[in-house]
Amino acid sequence: MNGMLIFTRSAVKMQNINYITGLSWRYSPKTQIVAIDPDKKDSTVQILSEDFFSARNPQISYDGNFMLFTAQRKPNDPWQIWEMNLRNFTSRQVISSNENCIDPAYLPGDKLVFSKLDLNDTCKGGYSLYTCQLDGSSIHRITFNPHSYFASSLLKDGRILTISRQVYPDNGVQKLMVLRPDGTKCDIFYELTEGSTLLSQATETANGKLIFIEKTQSLATGGSLVSIRYNRPLHSRDNLSSGIVGEFLSVSKQISGKLIVSYRKSDADRYALYEFDPEKKILGNVIYENSGYDILESVVVEKQEIPKKLPSEVDTAVKTGQLLCQDINVIKDQSQSRSIASQLSRIEVLGIDSILGVVKAEQDGSFYLKIIADKPFRIKTIDSNGKLIQGLSDWIWLRPNERRGCIGCHNDHELAPQNLVPIAVKKLPVSLPIHVMKIVEKKISSE
Amino acid sequence: MGVLIALGLLIYFPGRKMAREHVNTKTAVSDHPLLCSKCHLYTSENALVSKLLNEDYYSPFNLAISKDGSRLYVVAQEANSLLVVDVEKQQIINKIKVGNQPHTVILSKNGQKAYVSNQWSDNVSVVDLIAAKVVDTLKTGNGPAGLSLSADGQFLYVVNSYASTISLIDLKSGEELKRFTTGNNPTGVNLSPDEKTLLITSRRAIIAPYGEPVVSELTEIDERTQRVTNRHNIESAYMMENVAFTPAGDLAIVSLNRPKNLVPSIQVEQGWMMNYGIAIVEQKKNGRVIQLLLDEPNAFYPDPFGIAITPDGKKAFVSSSGVNCISVVNIDSIRSLISKSTTEELNSLSNNLGISDHYISKRITTGSDPKGLVISHDGKRLYVAEQLEDKIAIINSETFDKIGSIDLNGPKRITVNRTGRRLFNNSGHTFQNQFSCYTCHPDMHEDGLVYNMAAKDMGRNLTNTQSLREIHHTPPYKWNGKNQTVYKQDGIRFSTVLTRTEQFNYPDLDAITAYILTGIQYPPNLQFNPSGVLTKSQQQGKKIFERKTDNYGAAIPVNNRCITCHNPPYYTNLKLADVGTLAASDDSTQFDTPHLNNIYASAPYLHDGRAATLEEIWTKYGQTDKHGKVNDLTKIQLNDLIDFLKSLRAPRYEKKSTK
């Protein structure tokens, strides 16, 4: 199969999708995973997902011999994760769940990450991220906040890059989040502007770019081809398709450095596969088109560099994580920071449905918390009079034994810490919430 | 036959089981390949084995260029030579033997002589470039490194890197006229274009109690008066390797590291371990010192070393040794940034990982471990000494393309040791390339900083970086002796809590261990014990070190004698001991007895670096007499003891002296 081009096609014309809940996100009925030999002019299409009612999201293993995908056997089955041996085209089910399990991505060490719908979850999220062995064992949940996570891919540095959107208490702006495969150090990677959405998994190129499809409201079903630099993702957005009329639906890379995009010129057209030169920002030749199908996504079967296999600091014997903030007075807008520096004195830590505690910041603005693990919380800063200074932060969680640092509140993610000893770490951490044991018990029983 | 097979099986299976247990014990893992040679051969110190396994590389370190650009003069650090390279033919035309571990080369004003500092010989070789031979040797202070001529070319400034001084030598008489104290562990020196000001960089920070800001000194000398006129405090920075002036003389640029040793080591993300940048020193009255990072939010450029500025003053090239690249700095962009920013704004930029986008034009990939840089006088070519590649890279300084490479024709075989050294010097095995082994162990030694390794809770277990010189025979490792071998030290826990990326694969772990155990040597102790003959004070100190009774004639318990725990030749009994210095913030433990050779070069002292000097071990922190019986000593005796400790040096130098 080496060199074969695998893609998903849908006879049903692309509809506008509910990007907010993600319940139907990217998963339309009767989609097929097929393969062609792109080097052969009249290559016949080989249907790989014949045994399935609908299949999507093919992901090739690092050795190029296997393919993870998401599929429904029957029309009303939940979507599940399968793996196909590309040498003999046999498939086996990796995950078996009553809920939708979608968007798998290979992890080093014979593991995968996927999104699973958790409808009755105490975290009030949508799709959470899970990891497991390729044999389906050792399933671990790795995200614990009221967000939905989709379309994960793996960065070369070993972290998971995933599309995330807050769903509780209200819907937030979509972001690309990054986290370690053990669920630690989850942080923002790229933030969209209000009204924009991400349509595709991001693909990392050899020259350090992340390329994905970003949809603005003006486009019907597709979006623009956007690149950001791995080294500075928050401030390097480049619309590669700015001079091109039409819409993009997905993007994947080839070893040559060229991209394969799913593109259509107008509503009247179907999405087809084209080459794209990211350096020259030019749409190339069509690779595959079929007037009966929209081509949703594609992937080339080839051996790939294995991302770093990151070690894990998670220790499930420990029931808490630790959070250090260097200075709550450091905020994104430094001019504002100066004016409020002397006023901030306390932080309020809020869980999903309760206040976990109010903690006085040290004189240097630092605080050091030991918080029950795997529970979402947000932080707001208040002055000595109880007046709100900085509103609620994004949802955070800490994995068991995770230790995390932040420089300030809502801080600029491009700021490295000052080299100083925060007063807070000269003392023991403040444990939150006060009745830790009770919550530990609750957590254990819920698992 | 059957008996033989049975016998073989009887030996094989238990033998294999024993070997497995042995390897598991040594490596602290159960899947390290069971191949005896990987450890026992690679780390062998047998002369014959070592000769067979290793090669004599050149390891180009610094270089100079003739005015017409036809010759490069390359310091070959491991070959103790100055290589004269014909640039056109791209070949070595002369190999001139100089002193040990040469560091820097500069040329005389007329280009007929080269001065080469020999860091391990405490002298400077004066090389007649026409005759291609050393014609004079100038005595210097300890560890000569950076060199600069005076404005009139009559004097030579020599930075004494180990002694933290700079010598002024009269080139006519060859005599040292004066010696100034500099910052801690200085290396680079450069004379301003108007020939009035010398700036001297320092690598180590000024030793201060943990928690005090990290500050390093940039020493300024008025070349006309030959006096120190300023000692700039470069805050939150250290490892300032080199300095260069813009041709207009308005700015000096210094390479530096910005450590995060005071911050708990809880993550690598967002630059929480180490940052790298440059200091811009405005050359005017009340000029500011601005620090800007070379790093980016998700990419780091460790161990900046060389700096070269184009003759038009538009670009500066900085070699990032730890990531095999040259960063191209647009100086006009920096000027613009400085001119439109207030001092406060500039200060806030010193930790900004994104600002480098404004002034970094390009990152040029090089061979392994780029060090010294030189630009041809016409400004068209940049030459890069690729230390662990044995090559000189040639880069078009306008297009930034690598246009050639001069192979110094070192050994083609890359030995296990060499691989280990490359791994040691490269940051590829840390998350986002944030630091290399070399970063905290510069010169395979230690960086003089104390880190908050944040054991169970943050703020606990402050750790003084330990030297890696000649540690083969001094296990266990780590301050609390918890790692029985380097294999364990650099194993999975190392990657989990420190590098936070994929652990070394076993071939790499074997290579880096082999290098650490056999490839790192102590410099000779030329300052305190050049010949093996102890001074009177050192002899007195030795008696105190070995004494069995105190000044009042009372017997000192065996466990409280210096010599008991610090026995030669490595001055450690390889055991754990309680010397009464456990801090409230330390986990309860005893301390690994440290080895003491070249201890003079390892300040600060004690496991958490609380003692700034050797004296403080016993004056401020030895009041309970738990760390040896000392409180009966007079101040003279304590000085003698310390003089003796400073005289300790590697066993191989003792062997040479005995011969």
Next chain:
Amino acid sequence: MDKIIRKFTMRKYLRYYSVMLGSVILMFVVSCGNRTPHSNSDQRNKSATDNSEQEAVENYHAGSDLAGDTKPLPIYGNWHNFTTKDGLPSDKAYCVRIAGARVLVGTHDGLAVYEKGKWTTYTTKDGLPHNGVVSIDVSAVTGDVWIGTLGGLSCWSGGKFETFNQLNSGLPNDLIYCVICDQKDVWVATAGGAGHYDTYSKEWEIFTEKNAPMHEPWTYGVSAGAGKIYIAAWGGGVIEYTSKSKQFKDYTDPDGEMEIDLLPDDGIVHDVTTATSWANGYLWVSTYFGLSRYDGTHWKGFFDHDCGLASNFINFVRAKGSVVFVCTDRGLSCTNGRSWVTYKKNDNNKDGMAVVLNYGRADDDTKNKSTREIPLSPSISHNFTIGVDADGDKLWVATSQGVSCGQLLK
């Protein structure tokens, strides 16, 4: 038995004086502060005073010629006094050193630097180990300023203070009475012995009664000259150390503990020495019982009763060329060994005088002695002088009531 008793007596005696000198730095200002109260009664016209000073000097010079001394002692007038009102951190000045365009003054409350008409103070906040700055010397080689304080030694270089103390270095003791620079070497006289610091090797040596011919570890002065170091060892006279051979030689008072010099010029006048200074082939030694001079062969004693010396209680001595400046509790004396000029302040006002004493040509020619008094307005700021330095046409004196600067009168 006699010997033992004598030794015991000597030690007891020395301890008595050592305690006395150990506290004198802090006591002298207090004890002397009341001795010369400021007086505002005298408001004489300054220019008139200048004229009279100049006139008197001219007379003196004429007198010198008559006495046959072709190189008269310099006389300083037009005194300008500085106190806290002028920017000094304290009126209690311990030492003064001229360093090019700057004048460095050690005071009880920090280091004061006079430059371009302004005083700047440096204290522990700036990095000084202690605010009591007792001794200052400037390295002629590097220009670095070495500062002896009551709490450690400091090297002030390039605007930064590097501190040595008895805990962090080989410094003998934190109580430093004197510091000098001799090429690459720095010497200190401390309460715990004399210390030698090699700025090249950064190594310390300590000399006390344990390894040098001293009776006690206390040392109060040190100076260098002609390859030798001269340590004023409390109760031990002068210890001469030859740098090259590393050999010691001690000079003690042949009269032992006697407060009077029984046999004139038989040696150093007393073992309780406070300072040494070497210039032009002469070693000058100050004691609390008179002044001594040594030419390498012979000793000569000077006392207030037989020469122009202001007082036998001498705090400090500094030789500059052929002239030696002697700081006493009753004024500042200058001599070349033959002639004397002593600056004294009146008890009841700011004025005072320079008392000029000339002798005939021969050493024993006491018959041709001539004395003149040159009025000074103002005079030095206090008679208790403890530090002095001269350079070019300026003479600076540290006193218990501020610092005085005199101008050479031509």
